[in-house]
Amino acid sequence: MEPKKIVILGITGSIGDSTLKIIRSHPNLFTVAGFSYHSNFEKAASIAKEFHVTNAACTDTYHENIQYWKDNKIRFFDSMEDLLYIEYDILITGIVGSIGIRPTLKAIRDNKTILLANKETLVMAGDLVIKELNKSKSKIIPIDSEHSSIFRIISKKEHPAEKIILTASGGALREYSVEQIKGAQIKDVLNHPTWSMGHKITVDSAGMINKALEVIEAHHLFQIPYDKIEAVIHPQSYIHAMVGWLDGSFDFHVSKPSMLYPIAYGLFYPESAPALTPPVLPANFPAFEFHSIHIDKYPGFFLGIEAGKMGSLYSTVFNAANEIAALEFLKNQIDFYQIPIVIEKVLSLITNTGNADKIDDYENMDHWARETASQVVQSTIR
Numbered sequence: 607m608e609p610k611k612i613v614i615l616g617i618t619g620s621i622g623d624s625t626l627k628i629i630r631s632h633p634n635l636f637t638v639a640g641f642s643y644h645s646n647f648e649k650a651a652s653i654a655k656e657f658h659v660t661n662a663a664c665t666d667t668y669h670e671n672i673q674y675w676k677d678n679k680i681r682f683f684d685s686m687e688d689l690l691y692i693e694y695d696i697l698i699t700g701i702v703g704s705i706g707i708r709p710t711l712k713a714i715r716d717n718k719t720i721l722l723a724n725k726e727t728l729v730m731a732g733d734l735v736i737k738e739l740n741k742s743k744s745k746i747i748p749i750d751s752e753h754s755s756i757f758r759i760i761s762k763k764e765h766p767a768e769k770i771i772l773t774a775s776g777g778a779l780r781e782y783s784v785e786q787i788k789g790a791q792i793k794d795v796l797n798h799p800t801w802s803m804g805h806k807i808t809v810d811s812a813g814m815i816n817k818a819l820e821v822i823e824a825h826h827l828f829q830i831p832y833d834k835i836e837a838v839i840h841p842q843s844y845i846h847a848m849v850g851w852l853d854g855s856f857d858f859h860v861s862k863p864s865m866l867y868p869i870a871y872g873l874f875y876p877e878s879a880p881a882l883t884p885p886v887l888p889a890n891f892p893a894f895e896f897h898s899i900h901i902d903k904y905p906g907f908f909l910g911i912e913a914g915k916m917g918s919l920y921s922t923v924f925n926a927a928n929e930i931a932a933l934e935f936l937k938n939q940i941d942f943y944q945i946p947i948v949i950e951k952v953l954s955l956i957t958n959t960g961n962a963d964k965i966d967d968y969e970n971m972d973h974w975a976r977e978t979a980s981q982v983v984q985s986t987i988r
């Protein structure tokens with residue numbers, strides 16, 4: 607059988623690394639047909655060489671290395687959507703931020719299988735994505751670990767889930783008091799206890815905003831109302847999600863915290879993925895703990911859930927304001943605890959609460975929220 611042709615958006619990031627680890631071990635089954643990168647040309651060039659890639663897209667507007675790709679007979683594209691005209695079987699969305707919306711919609715309209723890591727796309731415009739998905743033969747297989755676990759559990763059951771519970775590690779500041787969080791530095795926030803990921807999602811995790819994004823992601827992916835989705839802190843990150851049934855019992859999905867599991871599950875779906883790492887047997891599991899999420903410590907989580915419940919454009923704004931606030935924090939322009947303050951202010955300034963049904967409606971709102979968040983940072987915070 608021909609190897610499956612994979613396109614990876616955001617090849618130079620953490621999702622890209624994990625995906626390539628699996629492809630490297632199965633060269634007869636998968637080939638990298640194309641990829642996108644943003645700023646890390648050196649890494650992109652070395653990946654192209656190792657995996658004999660013939661199509662590369664750079665999303666940064668500054669293309670100083672275009673000649674390199676030409677010299678190496680690699681077709682160069684200056685957008686992710688243009689790249690997606692090549693022949694391929696599976697798209698992996700490993701880019702960060704709502705910039706993923708247009709390529710995701712294109713892949714849906716082209717009836718492709720999409721392994722979705724880029725949750726911001728669903729938070730920005732989940733209603734539109736699902737509407738387009740329902741009109742096409744495309745399939746989205748989530749590779750966010752919690753959602754991959756839910757997908758595994760519910761796809762084997764005939765009855766609808768009564769409840770979905772996402773677990774959260776608690777992030778880098780889980781042992782900090784509310785007062786200590788006020789003094790948290792960039793290095794503290796990026797020091798994630800159980801997962802090694804890109805900077806933006808690590809910041810999101812520390813404030814539990816990542817979990818709010820994931821609740822909204824789950825609402826759209828599994829078409830489950832918000833009052834049936836919960837989140838709980840589970841510091842060991844072994845149980846990724848739980849699905850509750852009418853009789854009051856739960857199914858858990860358990861593995862050690864590694865993105866290799868959800869990504870391989872998606873790549874091999876509907877077949878079983880082979881052994882990935884030496885298995886950890888239950889006798890060697892750590893003791894599992896669960897704690898509730900408190901609003902004084904994680905206000906961003908509750909803001910996100912409220913925005914999700916308010917409807918499409920509110921979650922578009924929540925996501926965009928968060929992207930700006932997280933970036934400003936990483937540039938040392940605001941303190942960590944100010945991230946939810948910026949988001950709350952932007953949400954309070956929404957006046958356009960009309961319906962959205964086209965990509966432009968969502969993008970206009972996304973742009974408005976980004977500009978407003980930048981102004982809030984400049985005028986209120988500093």
Ligand code: NDP
Nearest residue numbers: 616618619620621644645646665700701702723724803804
């Ligand atoms: P990284 O920061 O490690 O990688 C991000 C990737 O996106 C890089 O390839 C980067 O390119 C590229 N990129 C950055 N800015 C832009 C832009 N403006 N336009 C297009 N591409 C851009 O992130 P992660 O891999 O950690 O996360 C990627 C997505 O997956 C996020 O949505 C995250 O929430 C989700 N996710 C990640 C998990 C993980 O374990 N890492 C787990 C679950 C979900 P370059 O480096 O060349 O600048």
Ligand code: MG
Nearest residue numbers: 750751752820
């Ligand atoms: Mg996750």
